[in-house]
Amino acid sequence: xxxxxxxxxxxxxxxxxxxxxxxxxxxxxxxxxxVRKWTSPDKGTxxxxxxxxxxxxxxxxxxxxxxxxxxxLWSSTITGTTAVSPSGVGSVPVEAGTEISFIxxxxxxxxxxxxxxxxxxxxxxxxxxxGSVSAAAADSPVSAPKAKASSAASVSVLDxxxxxxxxxxxxxxxxxxxxxxxxxGKTVSIPAxxxxxxxxxxxxxxxxxxxxxxxTTLTSTDPKRGSIDLKGDGVKLGGLKHVYKTTVSRGDGxxxxxxxxxxxxxxxxxxxxxxxKSSTAGIMVTYxxxxxxxxxxxxxxxxxxxxxxxxxxxxxxxxxxxxxxxGDDTIAVVSYIDSDARPAHHITIRKNDVGxxxxxxxxxxVGGIDVLITGNSVKDxxxxxxxxxxxxxxxxxxxxxxxxxxxxxxxxxxxxPQNHPNxxxxxSQGMIDNVVFSKNTIKNAAHRGIGVxxxxxxxxxxxxxxxxxxxxxxxTVFSKGNIKLSNNIGF
Numbered sequence: 501x502x503x504x505x506x507x508x509x510x511x512x513x514x515x516x517x518x519x520x521x522x523x524x525x526x527x528x529x530x531x532x533x534x535v536r537k538w539t540s541p542d543k544g545t546x547x548x549x550x551x552x553x554x555x556x557x558x559x560x561x562x563x564x565x566x567x568x569x570x571x572x573l574w575s576s577t578i579t580g581t582t583a584v585s586p587s588g589v590g591s592v593p594v595e596a597g598t599e600i601s602f603i604x605x606x607x608x609x610x611x612x613x614x615x616x617x618x619x620x621x622x623x624x625x626x627x628x629x630x631g632s633v634s635a636a637a638a639d640s641p642v643s644a645p646k647a648k649a650s651s652a653a654s655v656s657v658l659d660x661x662x663x664x665x666x667x668x669x670x671x672x673x674x675x676x677x678x679x680x681x682x683x684x685g686k687t688v689s690i691p692a693x694x695x696x697x698x699x700x701x702x703x704x705x706x707x708x709x710x711x712x713x714x715x716t717t718l719t720s721t722d723p724k725r726g727s728i729d730l731k732g733d734g735v736k737l738g739g740l741k742h743v744y745k746t747t748v749s750r751g752d753g754x755x756x757x758x759x760x761x762x763x764x765x766x767x768x769x770x771x772x773x774x775x776x777k778s779s780t781a782g783i784m785v786t787y788x789x790x791x792x793x794x795x796x797x798x799x800x801x802x803x804x805x806x807x808x809x810x811x812x813x814x815x816x817x818x819x820x821x822x823x824x825x826x827g828d829d830t831i832a833v834v835s836y837i838d839s840d841a842r843p844a845h846h847i848t849i850r851k852n853d854v855g856x857x858x859x860x861x862x863x864x865x866v867g868g869i870d871v872l873i874t875g876n877s878v879k880d881x882x883x884x885x886x887x888x889x890x891x892x893x894x895x896x897x898x899x900x901x902x903x904x905x906x907x908x909x910x911x912x913x914x915x916x917p918q919n920h921p922n923x924x925x926x927x928s929q930g931m932i933d934n935v936v937f938s939k940n941t942i943k944n945a946a947h948r949g950i951g952v953x954x955x956x957x958x959x960x961x962x963x964x965x966x967x968x969x970x971x972x973x974x975x976t977v978f979s980k981g982n983i984k985l986s987n988n989i990g991f
Contacts (some may be wrong), residue, residue: 510712517822517853518610524692525555525714526604528562534604534615534643543626547590548600550619551583552576555714556743556776556804559612561676566619567601567792568592577607578615581694583666594623594841612776614714616692654689654709663805664693669721673696682706689718690740700725700756705732710740713774717741721780723748727758730765741774748779750803750827756863758784759802762813768792768834782826787812788841794818803827806854810834812842825852828861830854830881835867835897843897845869855879855912861887861920862912867897867930873904878912885912885942890930904940907934911944919947921969927956936962941969948973949990953980956983963988 503512503521506590513523518526519534520988526534539742540546561579565572566586574586594600604615654676660675674688674697681688692715695697710716716739720726723746726883730737742759745972755761757779762768762788771793775782782799785792799821806823809816810873823830831854836845847866855862855878862878862885867873878885886909904923913920922945927934942949949970952961958981968975968990976991985991 513901516766518731520716522712524618524712525614525616526602528604528606528610530606530610536602536619538600540596540600541599542596543594545591545593545624545860546600547622547624548586548592548619549586549622550617552615552617552619553581553583554578554579554612555581555614555616556612556717556741556745557581558606558776561603562613562615563607563616564617564985565603565605567603568594569599572780590658602640616715620657624835630865642765654683654687656689656691657695657781658691660765662690662695664691664695668696670695671701678703678706692716694719696721696974697726698722700727700729702729702731703735703737705735707734707736707740707814712739713772715739717743717871719743719745723743724754725756726778727756729761730762730768730770732765734763734767736769737773738769738771739773742775743776744778747777747803750780753804755780755784755786757803758782760784760891761786761908762789762792763787763793764789766790770794770797772796774798774800775802776800780821781806782806783807785809785813785816787813789813789817790815794817795820798820799823799826801825801827804859805831805832808832808834809844809847810840811844811845812840813844813866815846817848817850818852819848819850819876821852823858824856826854826858826860828859829864829887830858830878832861832864832866833868833871834864834894835909837895837897840897843867843869845871847871849873849876851875853877855881855885858882860887861885862956863887863907863910864889865899865902866891866894867899868902869900871902873902874906876907876909877908879910880914881912882947883913883918884922884924885909886923887920888932888935889924889926889927890928890932891926892929892956896930898930899935901934903938905936906940908941910947913948914946919973921945921951921973923950925952925958925981927959927980928952929956931957931959932961933959935960936964937966939965941967941968943969945970945972948977949975951977952983953977960984962986963991969980
């Protein structure tokens, strides 16, 4: 399989995002290994060093191997985060053009198979000259971030007592580092490794950066109080993974149980973060947050929505995220009459890859104004792939001016007896108006193609230039609204 370099992820990746190989880590696909190669410049010997370990203890493990051309030099099954050093790979003879391959293969499945591996090859030429070559640097245009102490621009959590990869609570050290960084106007730096947090971590107008979303892990130990809260002006979070040691039922949906909660922040950024498990939402944007970016993140196995925008939040861009196995909608814009002073508005949802076993809808607007949904891929959701609605059961606000363009909605509405179509516009109260579906590909519906219905008021819904490939159930059910159709295929 040919890999293409993804500038946002800083990794070489397949068309589906897997397998991928970065400067310091690798992840296999369900059908393809992740492979990094080094080619010998001439005759000589090589000595290989550098440990390998899984990025998390989740999943069923990986098989790591080192191979010389077609001969296996070393192999090990790795199921946990304990580092393993390859054996029997000293003084390996090589010729000009000999390939040394570093291979990561799945065991049963590829879930949670990201693997930390930064091998180094010490090459000794036949003439006797030597040199060390990082295999990571040889095949990747980026270098691994290194742990560092405070500098002119940053404050390290290590300087305040945080210790990676042990069982000690690092929460006090993180709070102290964040306070110091805010006072000094510096960035908080978190090196690679796993850090333990016992309570909600609040970031107020500071920039917090890890070494990479598969290198730095923050593990919250209290399933009811583990959110990373963002507030203030200009707050940033990036380059790390946030997990819960254990989770509890969604229950009341308290924000304290989210993975990340944006609480009224403005000019905020959440970029290159991995969310793995949460009791409620993965990333919640609420309390009137404005001018924010949620970009290049991986959200997996949440108890509620993957990414949820509510509380009258506005001017939010959600772009280039991957959301899998969400406990509810993958990405949702929701506005409530009872609790929101105004609807969420001016929301852009662009170029996201979502679905893959998520329990409810793909991309949903349930009350909101001026929402653009464009260039996304939605696949394998239990309910509708794209859902535009006003719901009486949650007393949500009206919908106005929503554009859904250039998306691919594939095999949605899987759950029975709900039997949602791939695309559903639905009003059980209030009003929906000025909704435009343009140039979308809507295919492989589990039960039916497109539906527009409900007891509320549905005004103008336009379908123009869409392609519908429907083989099961009705292609379209337009039982409500002023439906305008032009240049569609398959309707």
